[in-house]
Amino acid sequence: MEALNNAEVKIIHRQTPESSAMVANTRRAMTLTAAINRLTFNDADQVRELFSQLIGQTVDEKFILIPPFYTAGGNEIRVGRNVFINQNCTFYDLGGLDIGDDVMIGPNVSIITTGHPVDPTARRAITIGKPIVIGSNVWIAAGAIIIGGVTIGENSVVAAGAVVTKNVPPNTLVGGNPARIIRAIGTQPPV
Numbered sequence: 001m002e003a004l005n006n007a008e009v010k011i012i013h014r015q016t017p018e019s020s021a022m023v024a025n026t027r028r029a030m031t032l033t034a035a036i037n038r039l040t041f042n043d044a045d046q047v048r049e050l051f052s053q054l055i056g057q058t059v060d061e062k063f064i065l066i067p068p069f070y071t072a073g074g075n076e077i078r079v080g081r082n083v084f085i086n087q088n089c090t091f092y093d094l095g096g097l098d099i100g101d102d103v104m105i106g107p108n109v110s111i112i113t114t115g116h117p118v119d120p121t122a123r124r125a126i127t128i129g130k131p132i133v134i135g136s137n138v139w140i141a142a143g144a145i146i147i148g149g150v151t152i153g154e155n156s157v158v159a160a161g162a163v164v165t166k167n168v169p170p171n172t173l174v175g176g177n178p179a180r181i182i183r184a185i186g187t188q189p190p191v
Contacts, residue, residue, distance in 0.1 A: 095129030100136035
């Protein structure tokens, strides 16, 4: 997994063709997520079908998403194999969201690639998208927030309630606000 760079940052100005396309895509995503959110855990095949339409990529038969689920786009989400997404997650993917294989995402997780300038004169006029990359075999625990522009290395764990604003090295447990390294994760057998 490579570090992200500024060349991958998307900047969309208000009242441009790009902003019109972003709004149209949000409408499309809201229609599809509303359909997903009417389904239950027992409707896994339909959830997979609608989620595949949302992201424009067929997810594998081991993909599980438990509704409700929210996104403002969907077409910039890429999902690996055997991914689990628990209830009430929000993915804003304008900057691009890559989720590796065997990733587990707990309930109430927010993965937000988009933001706005801090300067109040530009805040409503510009949307900024920074990519997020989640490596294989990552566990993001309940209520965590991942902010645009970060990479979470393979095998890492983001503790419940953590706010990740910087890259997480592989094989690392992080937690807190802002998230900090708690310890390395070894290859010891599970307890």
